[in-house]
Amino acid sequence: MTAINLLLGLLMIVMTWLGALGGYFLKAASSHDLQTEKTKMVTKLVLGVGFYGLGAILNIVALQYLPYTTVFPLTAVTYIWTMILSYFILKEKISLRKIAGVLLILTGAVVLVS
Amino acid sequence: MASLKSEETTKPLGIVLMVAAAFSTATGQMFWKLADSVLDYQMWIGFVLYGMGAVLMTVAFRFGKLSVLHPLLSLGYVIAIFYGAMFLGEAVTLNVSLGTLLILVGVVAIGGDRH
Numbered sequence: 001m002t003a004i005n006l007l008l009g010l011l012m013i014v015m016t017w018l019g020a021l022g023g024y025f026l027k028a029a030s031s032h033d034l035q036t037e038k039t040k041m042v043t044k045l046v047l048g049v050g051f052y053g054l055g056a057i058l059n060i061v062a063l064q065y066l067p068y069t070t071v072f073p074l075t076a077v078t079y080i081w082t083m084i085l086s087y088f089i090l091k092e093k094i095s096l097r098k099i100a101g102v103l104l105i106l107t108g109a110v111v112l113v114s
Numbered sequence: 115m116a117s118l119k120s121e122e123t124t125k126p127l128g129i130v131l132m133v134a135a136a137f138s139t140a141t142g143q144m145f146w147k148l149a150d151s152v153l154d155y156q157m158w159i160g161f162v163l164y165g166m167g168a169v170l171m172t173v174a175f176r177f178g179k180l181s182v183l184h185p186l187l188s189l190g191y192v193i194a195i196f197y198g199a200m201f202l203g204e205a206v207t208l209n210v211s212l213g214t215l216l217i218l219v220g221v222v223a224i225g226g227d228r229h
Contacts, residue, residue: 020184023171023175023180023184024180026168026171026172026175027175027180027183027184029172030172030173030175030176031175031176045172048172049168052168056164072191076188076191078184079184079185079188082180082181082184082185083181085180086179086180086181086184087181090179090180090181092179092180092181092229093181093229094181095227095229097223097224097226097227098181098182098185098223098224098227100220100223101185101220101221101223101224101227102185102220102224103220104216104217104219104220104223105185105188105216105217105220105221105224106220107216107220108191108212108213108214108215108216108217108218108219108220109188109191109213109217110213111209111212111213111216112191112195112209112210112212112213112214112217113209113213114209114213
């Protein structure tokens with residue numbers, strides 16, 4: 001039983017990271033110019049769609065084993081990873097306001113299903 | 115394009131496109147919910163709308179910061195609640211209202227941060 005819970009926990013972590021990586025690569029693709037950097041753009045687009053799509057599939061799989069009320073708030077964890085990727089790779093500023101916003105969204109998602 | 119990489123702020127167009135992406139994604143998910151069998155027409159409409167959401171999101175990312183725009187997708191949760199109440203007869207309890215409010219405040223806080 002504990003091994004299964006561990007596996008499901010891992011599934012949720014992988015799922016949320018896939019969503020965040022999907023978003024990151026779609027963002028990276030969107031900052032390339034279609035005319036001059038077509039290959040770079042397409043590569044990142046494929047990675048973005050791939051990660052995003054895999055995340056959606058894992059979401060559907062997770063819903064087979066876990067209640068909606070568990071999966072739903074956990075998907076909001078995606079935005080924590082988004083903040084980490086934005087800060088470390090894209091060098092975006094992560095203001096207190098953004099952190100507060102993500103925490104509010106996360107809390108809201110938990111309250112919504114409780 | 116260098117000018118796009120060094121953009122200073124998130125443009126209103128980016129936010130509008132993210133709101134549209136959230137609508138498209140949430141509508142797609144509702145069609146998945148309405149689908150009875152694995153590949154009936156509702157399932158396909160769901161896929162198309164979910165895909166359109168991804169396209170809108172990609173275009174939106176051209177007009178701003180990932181850390182501002184990506185979390186705005188959580189507006190989809192609020193839209194899903196609205197659909198549930200409107201079309202699926204799901205109850206809007208105190209917790210649902212409170213959770214929706216918290217998400218909206220979070221979305222507005224992040225969306226209002228232009229950097």
